[in-house]
Amino acid sequence: EDQVTQSPEALRLQEGESSSLNCSYTVSGLRGLFWYRQDPGKGPEFLFTLYSAGEEKEKERLKATLTKKESFLHITAPKPEDSATYLCAVPGGTSYGKLTFGQGTILTVHP
Amino acid sequence: DAGVIQSPRHEVTEMGQEVTLRCKPISGHDYLFWYRQTMMRGLELLIYFNNNVPIDDSGMPEDRFSAKMPNASFSTLKIQPSEPRDSAVYFCASSFRDRGIEQYFGPGTRLTVT
Secondary structure, three states: OOEEEEEOOEEEEEOOOOEEEEEEEEOOOOOOEEEEEEOOOOOOEEEEEEOOOOOEEEEOOEEEEEOOOEEEEEEOOOOHHHOEEEEEEEEOOOOOOOEEEOOOEEEEEEO | OOOOEEEOOEEEEOOOOOEEEEEEOOOOOOEEEEEEEEOOOEEEEEEEEEOOEEEEOOOOOOOOEEEEEEEOOEEEEEEOOOOHHHOEEEEEEEEOOEOEOOOEEOOOEEEEEO
16 A cells, blocks of 8 residues: 655744755655645645656755655745645556645744 | 636535535646545545546545536535535645646635534
């Protein structure tokens, strides 16, 4: 069974304090790993797709990286507007579109 | 683009009543997904469609839940009869395969069953 585990569950940072969120996964035949951001009261917003180990993608203060067992979302010099829940997800081994989501990391950035 | 549209945004109903949630996917997208999100279980896929045809409904919790997609621009998720444990936020998402499998989510419907 596909499993996605995110850590930590919650992370509090001061503005400008860089850190990383972790997403470890167990899936047969990785066909991509997705990162989403979710603000309170809204649907998840797509951020990145990573397809192979060693791949990196960046968007503003966020950089996502992928290894064979886990992915990291690095946040450099975060701002209060980066506060949100960050979700990672992997597609099921044989079922296209059947994403398994992690429980998410709640990030709070204090000014 | 208007994005994925869901209605209603909030629904409060009594146990035993029928509930119908509605979704309009992004124009041109050929996949549509229904998810449920709760604090305890997180975000769970209920069912998804490709070109209006249900592909995988293994996440539908029980026979009280049903979903339809009569055309490319409209889908419904129905719960009959509703129970308090169905209280959750229900999301609809859509994607276009040729652009990878990134899914774009709607704003959700918050369902409360009393």
